[in-house]
Every structure is written in structure tokens, then in C-alpha cells.
Amino acid sequence: MEQRQGRQSMPTEMRALRALRIGLWLLVALAGVGAAVLLLVSSGNPPQLQARAKLDPSFEAIDQNGRRVTERTFQGKPSAWFFGFTHCPDVCPTTLQQLTTSLDQLGEDAKKLTVVFVTVDPERDTPAILKEYMESFHPSIVALSPSAKDLNAIVKGFAAYYAKVPQTEGYTMEHSSLVILRAADGTFAGTIDQHEQAETARAKLQRLGRG
């Protein structure tokens, strides 16, 4: 009797041990997955926008024609937002030129959206400076010179980024280089990266305008 119980108890213990082993391996696997997820989440990139996130900061600013605008000026119509500055030799003129070319090619569709250029360097980029600068680009692009406080509100509202970087003489700016698209209802509708093909960028603007 005892012997039989003994024989029977052995497999029970082995089953228990095997279950424990499997359980421990599962924990290891889980830890691995967890670590991978953490790595993905904390890779140090600027904040990523979720689809359908609302991009609707309250702000006011002066446009290149000296008009006072607020968030209400741009509500109810699709818009594309770009953050840059005029002391920017390469990325900003390139992006504004690409937007200009897209708007030229969109023809009538160009009227269905507003392209907004926000200077991240309002200290130097006054509305008058922006006016002269924007004369080289599509006439429908609205350029905004906000106060530092309003600039921070806009940048935060669009999950964008800028920073002032001192140089041996003067300073330069780091800034978001993506064009951020906003649907008529104020929700995030994608981005345009400068590395994308011109046709891709144009198609995105066309789709945005047509809603």
C-alpha cells in the first residue's frame, strides 16, 4: 500500500516540478517581451501623436500681413503646419519650397486647406521679416510670429519640438521638421516627412483637403 502510494507520488512530484519549470520559462519569456516593449516605448524620440488626437491649442499670433490671428482662424478647415525659422539655410527653405510646388500642382484643391508656417524664432522673425521671406513661396501660406508664450502653446498643442542652441556667435534653432496635418475637425491626420517623394507629399495634401 505504502509502496504503491510512493510509486504514485513520484509522478505527481515530477508533474509538479515540470509545471514549475514551464511556469518559470513562461516568466522568462514574459520578461523578455516586457523588456522589448519598454525599449520600443522609451527610445527617446519626440512625442508620437496618436491617430485621432486633437490638435487644438489656444493661442494668438501675428501673421505676415500684420493681422492678429487665433486658433479660431484655422478651425473648421484642414491645415498643414510647419515649424521653422528664417535663419535656417537648408531644411526650412527646402520644405517651404516643396509645399509651394505641391500647392501649385494642386490647383483648385489647394484652396481646400491652409498651410501654416510657425516661426520658432520670433525673437528675430518679426511679422515684417516673415512677409519679405514668404514672398518667395506660395502666396496662400500663412506665416505666424507668436509671442514666446503662444509659441510654446502651439508647439505643445501639436506635439512639436524646438530648442534654442547657442553657437560660437549667436544661436541656431533645432525644430520639428515634419509637416503636421490636421483635419477640419481638429484631429491629427498624419505628417509629411521631407525625405518623402514629392508625389507622396502632394497626394497627402490633396487627400487632406478633400477630407
Place this chain on the structure above:
Amino acid sequence: MRGLFLAGAFLLAAPALAHDFQAGELVIVHPTSRATPGGAKVGAGYLTIRNTTSSDDRLVRIESAVADRIQVHASTNENGVARMREMANGLPLPANSEVTLKAGGDHIMFVDLKQPLKAGDKIAATLVFEHAGQVEVTFNVEPLGGAKAGASEHAH
């Protein structure tokens, strides 16, 4: 044969309207700039420098009457953020390599332009190298939208 080879080389080079300069054994390929937007105080310069020698060199300085200061900038545009850093010690030109400064990447920055840059302008400049000495070059100013997009540029 040599004539044929030269003709071939010319045909290859002609479409890009390349222009080259030489400093010692360094070859400076097609320095260009871009028309500046209205009132802009800064401009960009692009070129390729070919160092086929077995020793490192360095572009230490660029001089031109067109701007108060001329710098070489390390530039990145990654993860949706554009960053720029002055290469205070000049542009390294490693042995047996080719360094290209181009739109969207590392570039030359003309700071505090004396006058706007217009398409078709030619900017006279002197490149000063650590070992190869110095050479006079010209930066051809291309339209704001690049050489190809010239036709679509806005004229106001």
C-alpha cells in the same frame, strides 16, 4: 582612344553642368548654392571633395565677400527633428574618401549675407585646406527649388 575617353567623360558630366576645381590632389566637385528667400540672412553651400591621397586633410576655412562668416554645419534630420551643429574644427577629409555636403545633410552656411543670392549668381570663394593649400572656387547659385524645379519657382 584618349580623345574618345575624354568625349565620353564630357558627355557624362554635361547634364549636371558640373564644374570642378583642384587643390593639390584634392578635387572639389561642383560647388553650388541656392537662391535665398526674400530677406534671408543665411544661405547654404553644397559640394563634394574627393581625397584620393593616402593622407587625411581638412577643410579649415572658407572665405568669401558674400557673407560675414562661413561655417560648415553638421546637420541631421531624423525622427522628425532637424538639428544643426557648427563643425568648429573644420571638415575632416579622410584619406581615400569622398565627402559630400548636400541639401538635407551636412552643408556650408553663409551667415549674414551681404546681399541676397539669386539664381544664376556665381559666388567667388576661397577654400583653405590644412595640407592641400588653398583654391579659388565659384559656387553656382541654383533656383530655390533646386536645379530641376527652376521652372516652377514663384516670381513675385
